[in-house]
Amino acid sequence: MTGISASAAGGSSAARGASGPGGSGPPGMTGGKAAKGASGHQVAKADADTSGAQEGVRPARGAKLTAAAVNQASVWNVANLLTMLRLVLVPGFVALMLANGGYDPAWRSLAWAAFAVAMITDLFDGHLARTYDLVTDFGKIADPIADKAIMGAALICLSALGDLPWWVTVVILGRELGITLLRFLVIRYGVIPASRGGKLKTLTQGVAVGMYVLALTGWLATLRFWVMAAAIVLTVVTGLDYVRQAIVLRRRGIAERRAAPEEAQG
Structure with missing residues (x-):
């Protein structure tokens, strides 16, 4: 009996010791608190990981915004800026030309200066x-405009003032607008590069128009x-060459598209 009592007393003491400080509280409370503490720690850690993941995403969004700002x-x-300056010079040139x-001659000289800066x-x-x-x-859109x-x-100003026949204006502007439209039509097949003839045409046009803007007389008027x-000759010849290039580029693009499915099937 004494052994049993001692054993029971020891068991009760052990149970009270396991119940917590001061021996109060039901048995197993400490284990429950430990489990709850461990569970809370895991939740806190998961929240920290989630917060860290969200913080990891935020810089990416910020980076995208920063990249967009840089692109803008x-x-x-x-x-x-030079292209914008050329656009701004257009109404100024017209005002000086018609002043x-x-x-x-003085106003025409100022108009020539504006035209020269634009060129x-x-x-x-x-x-x-x-x-x-x-x-x-x-730039791709504004520069050609x-x-x-x-x-x-x-x-148009020169023709309106009677210094240049209207048919010259129609030929030059018709060619420029037509080639620009043609490039857009065949862009799905490729890009028509600017040729040396086209660059020479642009330079010759600029010099010729600039000479007409100035109030020249004598041999200079004959030279212009x-x-x-x-x-005009370069305008027509290079325009026909661009048409030829566009036709070749379109035929080549169509042939490549037709050959692609046949190679895939083979």
């Missing part, structure tokens, strides 16, 4: 964009006539 800011590069009836920026903006990787979607705008404004004649 890249529009304001030196090449595009005081359109036949004042010079046309030579530099494309070169800068390609050399320093400043090509943007805005600026080119056609300043040249078209000059030709022949320069304009050369510009």
